Structure formats: structure tokens, C-alpha cells
Amino acid sequence: MAGKEVRYRNGGDNSVLKMILIEQWGYCCYVCGRPKDYTDTQIDHLIPQSVSSAELKDARAQYSLTSSFDLHGPENLAPICSNCNRTKSNQTFQGAGFMLLSLSKAAKLRPRVISAYKKFGSGTRLSNQLLRSIEADLTQREAREAFEMHAPAIVQKLALLDEDKADYVTYRQVILDDMHPDDLPDIFIPDVVLSLRTRGRTAMSILQDVCGCQLTDLLEPRVHDLIELLQDRVRQEFESITEPSRTNASPAEMFHLRVTIETIDYHRHASVLEFTFQGSFDAYLVASLVQDALDGDGIQDRQGEAAVAGTFSFTADWPISAEQGALDISDCTIEDWVSHRDVT
Structure with missing residues (x-):
């Protein structure tokens, strides 16, 4: 090769x-x-x-x-x-x-x-x-039976080399029931998933079973928060355009958002359990733009399209003496950001 x-x-x-x-x-x-x-x-x-x-x-x-x-x-x-x-x-x-x-x-x-x-x-x-x-096509019964019989030995051999290498990712889609059409365009449905390894799954179990936190109750406000951050940041990027003329932008309308929670970590600090969520996003937004006409007489309407991607994080704290479900959840913070804009 x-x-x-x-x-x-x-x-x-x-x-x-x-x-x-x-x-x-x-x-x-x-x-x-x-x-x-x-x-x-x-x-x-x-x-x-x-x-x-x-x-x-x-x-x-x-x-x-x-x-x-x-x-x-x-x-x-x-x-x-x-x-x-x-x-x-x-x-x-x-x-x-x-x-x-x-x-x-x-x-x-x-x-x-x-x-x-x-x-x-x-x-x-x-x-x-x-x-x-x-x-191997595991829809075939014989292939699946052979795979289920012998694959564990390969996983065990890998774990003997390095137990972290035997970790695996599970995927779970999260339905956010409170994302109503009143909040977002009818054609827009946020796609929110958990893609977690062993420690993340353990943290999620502690959140649900020990802290009494429902997953949707925790994620819905953070996704709303992330949407507002993306809309505002995209609007600011369009309004930073000064060529060929100064630009005013309407609030960006979101038509696609994929959010993936990739890690959930947890630590105990004195009497508080702290959970750190990290994930990635990609989104597509459209904004109406107004620029000065090229001939200097009046204004012209344009449309801006933005595809953005990046990473974000937030934390959730649960005092051990508090009631179940009583978590203090921080706002989202965007950490990495890549955007591509097109104006027509």
C-alpha cells in the first residue's frame, strides 16, 4: 500500500x-x-x-x-x-x-x-x-452469529493493549418537545444527539439517577441559548461587511442546526457535583440585508446565507444537599467558530 x-x-x-x-x-x-x-x-x-x-x-x-x-x-x-x-x-x-x-x-x-x-x-x-x-454484512444470520461469537475476543485483546482503546461510542437522538413552531420556522427541526463514550454515559446516568435531572429539561434551554448565540453572531458578521457599502442585517433565520453532545465529564468539588458538557454544531442561517445602492442613490435589498460550524460547552452544578432536579446550569459558550458567508 x-x-x-x-x-x-x-x-x-x-x-x-x-x-x-x-x-x-x-x-x-x-x-x-x-x-x-x-x-x-x-x-x-x-x-x-x-x-x-x-x-x-x-x-x-x-x-x-x-x-x-x-x-x-x-x-x-x-x-x-x-x-x-x-x-x-x-x-x-x-x-x-x-x-x-x-x-x-x-x-x-x-x-x-x-x-x-x-x-x-x-x-x-x-x-x-x-x-x-x-x-461483513451483519444482516446475514451466519455472519452476525460469527461476529457476535468472535468479536469479543478482539475487543478483549485490544483492551489488554490499552483499556482506553476498547472504549466505544453510542449514539442517541434527543427529541426536544418544547421546540415549538412559534419559536422556530416550521421547516426547521433541530437535530440533537448524544454521541458518548463510557465516561459520558456514566455521567449521564448520574445526572438522571442521582441528581434527578431529565435530559430534555437540561438540553432544551441550552439549545435555545445556542440558537440565539448563533443568530446574533451571524448578524454581527453580516453587519461587519463594508464593501461595496455599509450593511444592515435583520435577525438571522435558522433553517438547519445539528447539535452533538460529544463529552460529558463530572467531578466533585466539596459538596457540589460539577458536570461539563462539550459538543459541536453546524448550522445554516439566512438573513435579509440592506446596503447602500452602488450609485449612491437609495438602498438595495440583498440576502445573506451563512454556514457555520464549531464547538461549544456549558456546565451544570448540583449541590449534593439540594433537591433532585435542582441544577444550576450555565449559559453556552462558543469555543471554536468557522463560518462561510455568501451574499446575493
Whole structure:
């Protein structure tokens, strides 16, 4: 495997590349963000491989791509589930901003994809055997029975090397019942999920069983808080535009928000249990803009679209002497922020 160029091959064997892309993108579909099995995942070209030379030239300019950009390279590839691959053209939040965010992430992951791909060949026989187990279709009864019988031995062997490596992620979607249409556009439904490892699941159990906190009661105000932060920050970014003229922006309307709680940690400080939540988000927002007319006479109406992504955190404190459910929850804090804007 070492020495081979790392890229997608039409009509060729892309199984190793697919496995590594899935690993590097967090075992999730890049569109819907949900964990997917290898057998329900495909390799997607962010910029379609069917584009003409003229269209590719336009895309290079639109997305500020380098001259070395390869349509079939890791910088243009991502794992996508079968359902999203069928319906992605109908997703309202997939515009230039979403494409920019996806291309930016793919470019960031490119060196890691290439490194993992080349390392795969260093243990050829074992690597290929493990790949075959990942490729197994567990809807087949015989394959599932064999996997359930022998996979625990592999997990145990991994734990003997390093018990942290035997950890795993579970996925759970959270339905926030109080997100009413009065609060948000009818077409907008926040997608909130927990994607937790062992310590996070333990923290969640303590919150529910010891502190008496209902998950939805804790998350609903924080998601509202995050929405307001994103709307305000996007409005400020649009109003920072001064070319070709000063810009006034309406409150940004949100059409897509995916929130993933990725870690929940807990510590005891004297008589207080402190829980720290950390997660990621990606969102698509639209705002009405008003700018001075280019001829200096009057104003012109424009529309701004923003695709944003980043990380956030908040804390929840429970005094051990307090009643169950009586938590002191902090506001959300945005830690990392990436945005791409388009004005039409």
C-alpha cells in the first residue's frame, strides 16, 4: 500500500480508502451526522466528479481551491450514507456555505487519510482480515452469529493493549418537545444527539439517577441559548461587511442546526457535583440585508446565507444537599467558530 497514490479509483477497489474515510470522519455520514455502518456507507465526491472543465474552474475560484486540488483526492471525498446520497440534492441547507465547510474539513483531514492509508499495508495479512470483518454484512444470520461469537475476543485483546482503546461510542437522538413552531420556522427541526463514550454515559446516568435531572429539561434551554448565540453572531458578521457599502442585517433565520453532545465529564468539588458538557454544531442561517445602492442613490435589498460550524460547552452544578432536579446550569459558550458567508 505504501508508495501508491491515495485517491478514488473509478471501477477500482476503494474499500481501504472507504474504511479510512469513515474512521477519519468519526464513523458518521458527513451530511446527516449519524453513525453509519461500513455496509451502509459510500464515498461521496463533494464536488461531483462529473463536472466539466469549465465548471471545475469556476469551483476552484468559488471555493478558493489550490491548483493541486484533485477531484478524486481525499480533499474532495467524504463518507455518506445511502439515504443521504439519494436525497442530498433536496437538502435546503446544502449550498455554497455547506460545501465550503465540507471542503474545509476534507482538506484538514487529507494528511491523516493519506498517512492511515499508507500505514495500512504495513501489516498486510492482519489488516486485510480486519477489513473483511468490517465489510461483513451483519444482516446475514451466519455472519452476525460469527461476529457476535468472535468479536469479543478482539475487543478483549485490544483492551489488554490499552483499556482506553476498547472504549466505544453510542449514539442517541434527543427529541426536544418544547421546540415549538412559534419559536422556530416550521421547516426547521433541530437535530440533537448524544454521541458518548463510557465516561459520558456514566455521567449521564448520574445526572438522571442521582441528581434527578431529565435530559430534555437540561438540553432544551441550552439549545435555545445556542440558537440565539448563533443568530446574533451571524448578524454581527453580516453587519461587519463594508464593501461595496455599509450593511444592515435583520435577525438571522435558522433553517438547519445539528447539535452533538460529544463529552460529558463530572467531578466533585466539596459538596457540589460539577458536570461539563462539550459538543459541536453546524448550522445554516439566512438573513435579509440592506446596503447602500452602488450609485449612491437609495438602498438595495440583498440576502445573506451563512454556514457555520464549531464547538461549544456549558456546565451544570448540583449541590449534593439540594433537591433532585435542582441544577444550576450555565449559559453556552462558543469555543471554536468557522463560518462561510455568501451574499446575493
